[in-house]
Amino acid sequence: MSLDFIIYLIINTAFILLIAPLFAGLIRKVKAWTQGRQGPPVLQQYYNLAKLFRKEIIYSPHASWIMRATPLVNMAAIMVAALFVPLVFVPEPVGGIGNIILFLYLLALARFFMALAGLDAGSSFGGMGSSREMSIAAIIEPTTIIVFAALAIVFKSFNIFVMFASSAATGALTTPTIILIGISLFIILIVETSRIPVDNPETHLELTMIHEGMILEQTGRNLALMELSAAVKLTLLMALMINLIIPAGLAVTLTAAGIFIAAILFILKGSLLAVIIGLFESSxxxxxxxxxxxxxxxxxxxxxxxxxxxxxx
Amino acid sequence: MIQELFIAALLFFGAGFVLPLAVRSDRRIVRTASYACTILASVLLGIPAIAVLLGSGTVIFPAYAPAGLFSIAFVIDRLAAFFLLLIAVVSACVALYAIEYSEHLDGGSRRNLLCGCTSLFILAMVLVVASANTLSFFFFWELMAAASFFLVMYEYDQPATSRAGIFYFIMTHLSTVFVMLGIILLWLGSGSFALDHLADTPSYLATGSFLALFTGFAIKSGIIPFHKWLPYAHPASPSPISALMSAVMLKVAVYGLLRFLLDVFSPELWWGALILVFGTASAVLGVIYALKEHDLKAMLAYSSIENIGIIFMGIGLYIVLGTAGLPFLATIALLGALFHSLNHALFKSLLFLTAGSVIHATHTRDIEHMGGLVHRMPKTGALFCTGALAIAALPPLNGFASELLLFIAFFESVTVVEPLVKVFLFLCLALFALTSALSAACFVKAFGSVFLGMPRSPESAGAHEVPALMLAGPGILAAACVVLGLFAFQVLTIAGFTIPVMPDIFLIGLLLLMMLVLTYAVAFFASPRTSRVSGTWGCGTHFQEAGTEYSGHGFSEPLDIIFSPLYRTRIRNERTFFDEHGAIFKSGTAEIRLLRVFEEYLYLPVARQFYRIAGAVAKIQNNCLDTYMLYVFVTILTLLVFLGWSA
Amino acid sequence: MIILIFAILSALTLAGILLSRNHRQMNTVCIAQSVTFALMACWILLAGQLPVYRISIGSPYFFIDHLGLYEVLISTLIFTCAALYARGYVAGLLDSGELEKGSLRLFYIAWAVLLAVLVLAFFSDNLALFWIFAELTTIISAILVAILSARDNIDAAIKYIFIASTSMLFSFVGFIFLFETSRVVTGTGTLNWTELLLAAHAFPPIMATAAFVLVFIGFAAKSGIFPFHTWLPEAHAKAPSAVSAILSGVLLNVGIYGIIRTYAIVNQAGAGSTASFLLALFGVLTIGIAAFSMIPQKNLKKLIAFSSVENMGIILVGLAVATPVAIFWVLFHIMAHSLTKASLFFSAGILHRQYKSPLSSEAVDDIRDVFVYQPLAAWGIIIGGLAIIGMPPFPIFVSKVFIMLQLGTASPLVLGTVLVLLFIAAVAFGYFIITMFRKRSRPGRDTDLVPYRTPVSMKVPIIVLLFILLVAGIVFTTGEVSFIQSIITELKFT
Amino acid sequence: MIESAFVAGLVRVLFVCIIITAVYIISARNLLSIVSVYAVQSLTLVVIALLLYLLEGAPVLIAIAAITFASKVLIIPYFIATIQEKIRIKRDIQFHFLSPTSSLFVSMGLMLLVYIVLERVMAATGDRDNLFFFGAVLGISLMLMGMMVTFSRKRALTKILGFLSMENGVLLFGLFVTELPFIIEFLIVIDLIILVLLTTILTVGLDSTLEDYHKRLHRFHLWEDEVEVR
Structure with a gap:
């Protein structure tokens, strides 16, 4: 494991943790605007998290260790998955990190525990959320794997690092297939991050809710971890899309300037995508x-x- | 040395068989001794298996050839050693578990028979795997079938068991017929029983033999549409037996298929495609049926069908890639199939054993009557959870490792193979992914309904943790699941297969642990450490009951509706009226149930046809001498005519 | 000489039975007879240089060759077991009044004479003599079937006699054909197996075929081949179980023995292919009819009887292949089937005593709590059932596999058909056992059963036979193999 | 010395007689007359044997004639007639599968069939013996005709007569193969007598009226429910 890679681990993790709530906030803001509301501040997510972290935790009497472990496992799994998607800097892959299948299954691990936690407290909302989440995850899976297989064909590899590197090398939008892949990836993004039209992340009490239902029993810092991990996951999938389709600026060598530029560009591109997502949801x-x-x-x-x-x- | 160990293992298995039958008294010590023999034998068996697996060379045993008529011979090569290891590990754990479990069964001295037959069953499987020629393979194959049949019939006086027994008997015998046909055709082709490569055999014989053997092994391993015996036989038999059958016996069938494919035939592309299609169908349909099932053991049985389907996919992929000229990828696929066999054996026996504990504690197999057991049986719960994680193919456990190999083979192959095959492989890949995700949903449902939430029945509320011995066996299996998952890469390297594209799962495990610690540390230091307990939020209701919980049925409802074309229901109304015109309703019954498609459209019609013919044939025997004499007369006339015609 | 000794022994036995005053004595005499016969057969086997011809035997009509001795060994073994079994079984029949006291002596006389006649039949060198003895076995065994004097038994016995005897008349005509042919060929007519076999190569094939067809009719009826099998299920099901065992284990072999002998001659005459065709056709039909008849069976003994029919079909099919290996395994199958079937009937007899199933042909067995009342019999049926459907490590497994293998060389199509039919038969057997043995009595609704205290003499034969089967399926001594092989050499199947 | 051609002609006439008796056995309804006709048929065989002796001079034929006369003309018909009186059945009027007229046609067909078959079989051998062939055709036809009796008549006694008629067919055939050892013939007759005796006794159980039957059966517990002692 080279020094580069260790630096990558730190930079990537830190960066994604920092910017993740931003995009989530941005999407909300956009949605509020289109609905004619002013909406919460863009940074509201950061305030929420900070506040939740300071609150005490309430457990249901029926809850077991699953409830207690889930936020941690969920966060850990998502953060390991985050290592698989370079946001700003693409190093040489090490030990299979970047393997697209592993990436998918790390997300699945997080989801598995989240669904269990939904069932743990014996609440009917949690159960409904788990049930629907697992169902949707299952039926989107063939699509996901086919998209990734298509990526593997296009990029002759199924390591995300290698894909990013080659897309960064060629610039952007090299083949028409990439557009199609982009559409599919966008749908996957919507589904995986529980957005309209699949799920409504804003509601807690509609019978339609999925993701929010699952985490209904989570409180305090546990809830904060769940929210943060959801935001990280959103950012991850956005990054996957961005860096494949418009990889401009993505650093392939470790230089401070390069990374800085890449970070700025990524935030811009990400914001753009967030706006698009917001508009899409509103429409x-x-x-x-x-x-x-x-x-x-x-x-x-x-x-x-x-x-x-x-x-x- | 290896030979002696192997023979010692066989002798101990034999002792485990004979002892409880010879000493018929209904005493615990007898059964414990028998199981101890089995465990010891398994351990003894494991050593030579590992030795051969690590490359100490093929071991050939002197053949038993009575009077030169035929020979019963054994040989342990690496393939056999692999499956022997699988048998040894699972058998040891199951026997360990069964020591305690069998004491809680009803049946008095019948339990002696149970443990004796268990030993015999394992012995037969060991010998099937170690067989060096088709004849001894078939001999022990039959022995295995007979022993397992007795085990299934343990609770023989239950109606469900007798139905299971009939199904199992018929299907297993059908499998025998096909295996026998295959072996005979093979003999016709080569003129010997040896498991050697077929050379200059007419291709129709080779193909016929392959088809017969494939059907035979598919029936035995529960490939759809021959799967129906599994969900009947597994719930009916005692849990250790279900574990053995599901984890090991199905693998012996897989072994049979592999042995013949690797050593005897030169497969063609369409053979691989055939296996792949059947494997995919089994995988997808198996898990879809598993989702619908609320009998815990039947659900596990369907899940076995799914996993066997995955293994068959691996084998099919191996042949497809092998014939397409990609030996390295083919090897990966084969490794995936083999590794998944081992992994499935581990986690499925783990699940069956823990399910047995749960059923023992709650006296029901219906998951709708369980719930909340994680508080009452925390250790069993943790073990079951490990099994569920493994079977749902989640990293860093072993189920993921083997499925990963298959995914790699699929992904890599699509970059090189010819177009049509590629599209076909893609479809299989998509279905494979679906299977894997559905199985995660299925086991969320299983673990959630059984262990989480509130108890849904008094039995469930009063359940207790099982004794330590019933935790030890599953415990070892769970540990094996974790270790094999984490060190999959290293294990494959030690076994001599270096796969550069394979991620090191141990590293991922380390990262996961690191992140876990990191998160925990942050959470621990950054936020208050207080927590309190308060009722589950119920949207304003005053009290919360088990009845308001999400049930297992409810959990699978969305998928039910999505896959509704596959779950056909049958509605039956019977109404009686006071008047003739059907205007005044008197009484009636209505029933709605799941249509058992294969049973009702395949098995039963065939059975009915046979029964109809039998009814016609029975008319021959009409108990009237005159008719009988007429038969004789007519036959004699026919023979005379034949004589005149042939002259 | 040897034949004389057998005759004297039989006479002594008869005298013993006539002098005996009670059942135990008669039975002891019969057991003694069977044991002596068995010992005699063993002595011939060990001491004599086979085949033994007329000179040492003392009559021009008798000889002892390997095939005859083989059949005699099987028969005496089964007779010994059956006689031992009858000790308890017949006592039970007497107690329940199913067998009259007055008929008892007749029963044992018939029993002793049957054994004597069987041995004579297998040792006769003369076709016509063999035919006469075979006829006598029919008559005597019919007496044994009818001995219970219930109308159904008489009915079954009459069917047996009519079907077997009328068909056997055709056999005799066939023998006359052989005789005439040999007269034409060699100048002097002969009815001796050995001479016919030597001269057979010169027989006109069509005459040999004609003779074979006619002979086959009779012996097919004797061994229960479709469509002559109709008497078999009824006679076997209604006879006392000790007799059923003999009917199935020994008497069917008489028919097969005749067919094998004649077939060997026809084979020498170069008309083997037509005969093979007939054998295969009848064999497959027999297996098929038996298999399908087994499916709806509700009566244990009838089921076992149909299974006998099925096995006769297998033997025919094996004979049809006519390769030395096939003949070898057919001969082995004959032995395996006899022993297995005897043990099955013994077990069924115990169940019959326990559950008092009526003997009528439409009777449905009312078996309940079988493992509680009669565990040994139940396990006897289960293990015997496994043996009869060809599970290892029992001998039928090996013979079945090899017969099928040889059948494959002849015709894969027939092989496939036979395999399917065997599958059906096995399933029918398994289905019956599973559904029958699982029944428990419902307290209050079923009448309480009185446990039948099974005498030791009824248990021992079952255990002994199963043990022999177990050994026979695994251990094949060179002596045994060379013995059977010399049968094949003597029959000139090469 | 009588001329051999005349004897052969006589034998042929007797063959026709045998066929006529066989036909009578098939179609007659009166049991007693069937028994008598059977005796006549056997007697015809005896005569044929004697004539053949004149023709060929084999002493074994005389012996055969003697035992046939004793057993088939005297003992068996007498025995059956006695039994028949005991069980008080005089007529057998029910026919199965074949009516008397149709059975006549069938018998004609049978003879034709047997003739054609044997003609073809023996034609292949080339050196067929005329008398042997003739005996075979007649014998087998007689057997088949006897067999028709066994399945077309209801009473077991009639069936026995049919069987005996078949046996006569075998004997007829056997007469032409004089080399058969006498001991064999003798044993066959013994065998036959035992068979007939046994079957007849058994038949009593079947053919007797219900009352007789009950007397025999009420001793057995097996039939207790149905058989109350009257």
């Missing part, structure tokens, strides 16, 4: 749960199309 109505499979089918169709184009072209 959509939440879909009924059982209409979702058709949405996923569309995504699956797109990704299969990519494969067919790639294979037969």
């Amino acid at each position: 959509m109505a939440k879909k009924r749960f059982f209409q979702l499979p058709s949405l996923f089918a569309m995504a699956f169709f797109f990704s299969t199309l990519i494969i067919i184009i790639e294979v037969f072209a």
Whole structure:
């Protein structure tokens, strides 16, 4: 493990933790604007987290060690997954870090525990959230894997580091397939981060909620960890999209200037994407749960199309 | 040395079989001694297996060839050693568990028979795997079938068991027929029983033999559509037996297929595609059916179908890639299949054993009547959770490691193989991913419904943790799951397979641990360490009951609806009326249940056809002498005509 | 000489039975007879230089070769077991009044004569003599079936006699054909197996075929081949179980023995292919009919009887292949089937005593709590059942596998059919046992059963036979193998 | 010395007689007359044997004629007639599968069939013996006709007569193969007598009326429910 890589670990983790709440706040702000509200400040997420961290934790009498462990495991898994997606600097991959399958399954690990925690307290909302989360995760999985397989075909590798490196080397938007991949990735992003039209991250009491239902019983710093991890996950998937499609500025060598520029550019690109997500969410109505499979089918169709184009072209 | 150890192991298995049958008294000590023999034998078996696996060379045993008629011969090469190791590990743990478990069963001295047959069953499986020719393979294959049949029939007087027994008997015998046909065709092709490579055999014989053997092994390993015996037999048998059957016996069938594919046949592309298709179908349908199941052991049985499907996918992929000229990737696929066999054996036996503990504690198999057990059986809960994590293929446990190998093989292969095959492989890959994600959902449901929340029945509320011996066996298995997961890369390297694209899961594990510690540290220092307990938020209700919890059914409802074309329900109404016109309703019953597609459209119609023919045939025997004499007369006339015609 | 000794022994036995005053004495005499016969057979086996021809035997009509001795060994073993079994079983019949006291002497006389006649049949060198003895076995065993004097038993016995005897008449015509053919070929007609076999290569194939077809009719009826099998399930099911064991384990072999002998001759005459075709056809039909008949069976003894029919089919199919290996395993299968079937009938007899199932043909067995009342019999049925459907380590497994293997060389299509049919038969057997043995009595609704105290003499034969089977399935001595191989050499199947 | 051609002609006439008796056995309804006809048939065989002796001079034929006469003309018909009186059955009017007229046609067909088959079989051998062939055709036809009795008649006694008629067929065939050792013939007859005796006794159980039957059966517990002692 080279020094570069250790520096990468630190930079990447720190950076993503720092900026993650920003994007989440930004999306909210955009949504508020489009709805004609002023909305909370962009930095409101940071305040929330800080406040939650200071609050005491309340556990249900039925809750077990699952409830206590989940925030930690969830956070740890997401943070390890974060190591797989370089935000600003792409080093040489070490020991299989960057493996796309491992990345997916780390997210799955987090989800598994989150779903268990949803069931732990015996609340019907939590159970509903878990149930729906696992269902959606399951049926989006073929699409995800096909998209990643398409990426593997395009980039001749299934290591995210290598993909980023080659996309950074070639610039941007090299092939039309990348656009299609972008669409699919966007759908995956929406689904994985529980956004409209799949889920509504703003509500707590609608019967439609999924992700928020699962973490309904979480309180205090546990809730903070869950919120933070959700934000990190959002940022991760955004980064995946950004660095594949518009990799401009992505540093491939370790220089302070390069990283600084890359960071600034990333924040800009990320903000743009956040705005797009916000607008997209605002323009959509939440879909009924059982209409979702058709949405996923569309995504699956797109990704299969990519494969067919790639294979037969 | 290796030979002696192996033979000693066999002798101890034999002792474990004979002892409880010879000493028929219903005493604990007899059974414990028998299980001790089994454990000792397993340990003794494990040593030669590891030695051969690490490359001490193939061990050949002197054959038993009575009067030169045929020969029963054994040989342990690396493939056999691998499966022997699998059998040894699982058997030892299961026997350890069963020492205590069998004491809590009903049945008096029948329990002696149970432990005796368990030994015999393991012995038969060991010998199947060690067989050096097809004849001894078949011999012990049958012995295995017979022993396992007795084990399934342990609670013979229960209606469910007898149905399971009939299903199991029929399917297992059908498998025998096919295996026998395959072996005979092979013999016709090569003229010998040796497991040697077939050379200059007419291809129709080789193909026929392969198809027969494949069908035979598919039936035995529960590949859809031959799977139906699994969800009947597993719940009906005692848990250690379910564990052995699911974890080991299915693998013996996998071993059979692999042995013939690797050593005897030269597979063609379409063979691989066939295996891949059946494997994929089993994997997807298996897990979908598992989701719907609320009998804990039946759910595990369906999950076995799924995992066997994954293993078959690996084998199919191996052949497809091998025939496409990609030996290295083929090896990865094969390794994935083998590794998954081992892993599935470990975590599935772990799950069956812990499920057995749970069922023992709650006296029900219905997960809707469980709940909240994590407080009452915390250790069992933790073990089950480990198993669930492993089977849901989550890093850093072993289930993930083997599925990762398969994913790698799939991903790598698509960059090189020809277009049509590639699209086919992609579809399989997508379904594979679906399977894996669904199985995670399935085990969230299982663990959640059984262990989390509030108890949904008085039995569940009064459950107690099981004795230490019933934790030891699963404990070892759970440890093995973790170790094999973390050190998958290293284990493969030691075994002589270096796969550069394979991530080092140990490193990931370390990172995870590091992040965990980091998060914990931050949380510990940055926030107040106080917590309090308060009721679950119930949206304003005054009290909270188990009835308001999300049930297992509820949990799988969304997926039920999404996959509703696969779960057909059958509604049956029976109404009676006071009047003739059906206007005044008198009484009636209605029933809605899941359509058992394969049972109702495949198994039962076939059975009914046979029964119909049998009914027609039975008319021959009409108990009337005149008719009988007429048969004789007509036959004689026919024979005379035949004679005149042939002259 | 040897035949004379057998005859004298039989006469002594008869005298013993006539002098005996009670059941135990008669039974002891019969056991003694079977044991002496068995010892005699062993002595011939060990001491005599086989085949023994007329000179040393003392009559031109008798000889002893390997095949005959083989059958006699099997028969005497089963007779010994059955006689021992009858000690307890017949006592039970007497107690319950199913067997009249007055018929008892007749029963044992018939029993003793049957053994004597069987031995004579297997040792006769003359076709016609063999035919006569075979007919006599029919008649005597019919007496044993009818001895219970219930209308159904008489009915079964009459069916048995009619079907077997009328068909056997055709066999006799077939023998006359052989005789005539040999007269034409060699100048002097002969009915001796040995001479016919020597001269057979010169027989016109069509005459040999004609003779074979006619002979086959009779012996097929004797051994329960479809469509002559109809008497078999009824007679076997209704006979006292000790007799059923003999019917199934010994008497069916008489028919097969005749078929094998004739087939050997026909094979020499160069008409083997037509005969093979017939054998295969009837074999497959027999297996099929038996297998399907087993599915709806509700009566244990009838089921076992149908299983006998099925095994006769397997033997025919194996014979049809006619390679030395196939013949070897057919001969082995004959032994394996006899022993297994005898043990099954013994166990079924215990259950019959326990549950008093009516003997009528539509009877449904009312077996309940079997493991509580009769564990040994239940396990006897289960293990015997496993043995009969060909599970290792029992001998039928090996013979079945090798017969199927040889069948594969002849015709893979027939092989596939036979495998499917065997599967059905095995499933029917398993289905029956599972559904019957799982029943428990419901307190209050079922009448309480009186446990039948099974005498030791009924248990020992089952255990002994199962033990022999277990050994026979695993241990194959060179002596045994060379013995069977010399049968094949003598029959000139090369 | 009688001329051999005349004897052969006579034998042929007797063959026709045998066929006629066989046909009568198939179609007659009166049991007693069937028994008598059977005796006549056997007697015809005896005569044929004697004629053949005149033709061929084999002493074994006389012996055969003697035992046939004793057993089949005297003992067996007498025995059956006695039994039949005991069980008080005089007529057998029920037919199975075949009516009397159709059975006549079937018998004709059978003879034709047997003739054609044997003709073909023996034609292949080339050196067929005329008399042997003739005996075979007649014998087998007689057997088949006897067999028709066994399945088309309801009473077991009639069936026994059918069986005996079959046996006569075998004997008829055997007469032409004079080399058969006499001891064999003798044993066959003994065998036959035992068979007939046994079957007849057993038949009593079946053919007797219900009352007789109950007398025999009420001793057995097996049938207790149905058989109350009257």
